[in-house]
Amino acid sequence: MAISRRFSRRGSALLTVLWISAALAAIAFALANTVRGETERTATTVDELRAYYLAAGAIDRAAIEVLWSTVATNDPKIARFSTSTDYDFLTGKVHVEFLPETGKMDVNRITPEQLARLLEALGASPERISGIVQGVIGWREGRGSSFSSLGESTFPGAATSFQEIEEMLAVKGVTPELFYGTYAPVGDGAAGGPRLVRHAGLVDCLGVFGSHDQVDANTADPAVLHALGMPDSGIQALVDLRSRTPLDPGKLNDLMPLLGPAGPLLRLEGHSILTIRATAMVKLPSGGYSDLKRTVAAMVKYMPQGYDSPIHILRWYDNAWSN
Numbered sequence: 001m002a003i004s005r006r007f008s009r010r011g012s013a014l015l016t017v018l019w020i021s022a023a024l025a026a027i028a029f030a031l032a033n034t035v036r037g038e039t040e041r042t043a044t045t046v047d048e049l050r051a052y053y054l055a056a057g058a059i060d061r062a063a064i065e066v067l068w069s070t071v072a073t074n075d076p077k078i079a080r081f082s083t084s085t086d087y088d089f090l091t092g093k094v095h096v097e098f099l100p101e102t103g104k105m106d107v108n109r110i111t112p113e114q115l116a117r118l119l120e121a122l123g124a125s126p127e128r129i130s131g132i133v134q135g136v137i138g139w140r141e142g143r144g145s146s147f148s149s150l151g152e153s154t155f156p157g158a159a160t161s162f163q164e165i166e167e168m169l170a171v172k173g174v175t176p177e178l179f180y181g182t183y184a185p186v187g188d189g190a191a192g193g194p195r196l197v198r199h200a201g202l203v204d205c206l207g208v209f210g211s212h213d214q215v216d217a218n219t220a221d222p223a224v225l226h227a228l229g230m231p232d233s234g235i236q237a238l239v240d241l242r243s244r245t246p247l248d249p250g251k252l253n254d255l256m257p258l259l260g261p262a263g264p265l266l267r268l269e270g271h272s273i274l275t276i277r278a279t280a281m282v283k284l285p286s287g288g289y290s291d292l293k294r295t296v297a298a299m300v301k302y303m304p305q306g307y308d309s310p311i312h313i314l315r316w317y318d319n320a321w322s323n
Contacts, residue, residue, distance in 0.1 A: 044292060047282050050091065051294035052318075055280035058087050058094035059298050062276050063311055066098070067302060081246040081268060083218050092282040093289065097322065100271035101299075103219035104210035105227065107168065108161040112137060114227045118205055119178075121223035128173045135171040165207050179203055198323060209299075209314075214267035217247050230262035273301045273314070279322045295320045 062085065065077035078085055078098075087094045105114065112133050119129040140161060168174050181201030200221045215224055217238065225235045237258050241251060247268060256263045277297040281289045297320035301312045 047290045047292050048294055050282045051280040051290070051292060052296060054089065054092045054282060055094055055278040055294055055296040057089075058096050058278040058280065059276050059296060061087065062096045062098075062278070063298070063300050066274075066276075066300075067310055070302075079246075081218065081248050083242075083246055090283070092280055094278050094280045095322075096279075097277045098274055099219050099277060100216045100274040101207050101209040102211040102214070102267065102271050102273075103216040103221070103224070104205055104207040105215065105224055106210040106212040107136070107165060107206040107208060108140060109212035110136075110206065110210075110227075117229070118202075118223055118227035121226040122178060122200065122202065122205070124173075124178060128178075131173040132171060135173060136168070139167075139171060162208055165203060168202055168206070174202065177201070198321075209273045211267075214265050216271065217252055217266040217268055218242050220266075225262060228262035228265050229260060231258070231260045234258040234260055234262070273299065275299045277320055277322055295322045 062078070065085075069076035069078045069080075082098065084095065084097045087096065105118070110118070115133050115136060116129050119132060124132065162168065169176070169179055179202045181204060182199050183196040184199055185195060186197045200223055204221050205224045205227070215228065222235050222239055225238065226232075230238075234255070238247075238255055241247065241255065245251075247255075249268060252266065252268065259266070275297055277295060279293055279295040281293055284290055297317040298313050299315040301314050303310050303312055
């Protein structure tokens, strides 16, 4: 009996040791996972910060090179009519896009008919189109509170213009999806293709610095071209051609028979305000590139001679999107 009790105590001690060992192993495993997760999160944060400064530096370089290319036409750093350029730095690579404000229409001068066609191209319903057009015109005439989604003011407003394009969000009927655009699924993403495709919004088509006469043929959104009265066949032909190579006067002239009444409303140069958008990917110690991308943008105004600085930053976007 004594021997039996002794073996029973030894078995209980062994089971206790095994349970403690299992608990310690579980704690160690959980701690290792936590440390690994925090290490990866820290590495991602570092890569994001590096990508941010890489993109910001590319914007500074691109802004200067655009200015240089307009002055030193015999030695341009940015090719004429280009809508983008690529930089390879020691620490990563950056894709830079040039988006002149003349690629958009002036929200303070667009006609009701053009605005209605623009909203139609963006997928708004007829009822919403009518309300938004009335709201935009009323806003410009000083009756904005009557068409505001924020509620009617007790004080009548004076006739005024939109000071910032984001003010359109206060117009009844303008939803965030209509203003900023949306992403729609397409296909299954096979063969490395995109799973989502972005649909433009009002912010891509209208601006307080937009054009009131001619829009940029290389960057104007298809919805803007539709608002100008361009037939669908002409829009498709123009977009297909400029997706392969930037339009120049010769290519644009060849397209004129397809562009309808919108043909004379297109331009290629003479942009003093443009958004420079940079998307950066940092280089890893292995020599490859991080999967993380960071996009930064700046709205730049090039000043005429006589100003202290030829380049003025009107707006800076720490977080921007890019296709």
